[in-house]
Amino acid sequence: MKRRRQCPAIPTALVGVDRWRCQRLVEHDGPHEASKSDRSAWHYAWAEGAASIFDYKMLHGTVRFRAPFWTPRRRQRAVEVAMSAVSAAALWWAFSLYAVCVFLLADLHASIRRSHFVDVGRFTAGVYRNRRDNFPPGFARYGPEAGAPRSGLTVTIGRLSLIACALLPRAEWADFQARQNARKDGAQ
Structure with a gap:
């Protein structure tokens, strides 16, 4: 788990409680200390019953907080x-x-809450969520037009679609690979 530094404390009168709290971790209990950076040589420390946000001491070292x-x-x-x-x-x-x-x-x-795809060469397979008004037919197509050539199959179950299709037609895939190789050679 990522360790984070604590935030400066604020008076909780602003949020409706009678003690001090950290700005980011509102539910944090315990000593309120804050470092300016992850490698700070000094940190701020507030006393338990501090009456002001300016009642702090400067102490050596960096303070870190592990999120619950x-x-x-x-x-x-x-x-x-x-x-x-x-x-x-x-x-x-x-x-x-x-x-x-x-x-x-x-x-x-x-x-499933977001799209997941796996690409193998010029083919892809995956699952994605549909809009309520956009339920595609049983075939994936190379373009949005109704007359575009078929590229694979789509199965819609509820609001999710499972798809397996080719990314490009065979003839265009060869040109795409040639352009990719030329781009790689030009970058080197």
Whole structure:
């Protein structure tokens, strides 16, 4: 986990509490200390009952703070994984391993939030989210026109599309490779 330096403290009267807090880490409890940089020779330290933001001491060294492991996002993800594991175990107990595999694939499919693609030569395969008004037909095409040549297959399940297609036609791929090689040779 990345270690971060603490921020200068602010009076929490601005946020509605009667003690000092760090600016970035609002839930931070404990000593309020801040370094100007990661390799600072000095750091600021506020006393526990400081009455002013200007009541600090200059001390030697850099202060670092490790963010808490259980952030709200991590807690939510841990609960989701635990529920999926319990559901998979119940399916295995009640039905079969095939039911577990189908459930886990459907769960993985539903959890996709951004596009993922794998390119192999002139071909690509991946998954991406569709807009609500743009559900493509069963074939991927080389262009946006309806009459453009087909480049591969698209399967749409809900708002996700699975696609496997060629990036360029064979004739254009040879020209593209030649241009790429010429560009590499020119850069060297």
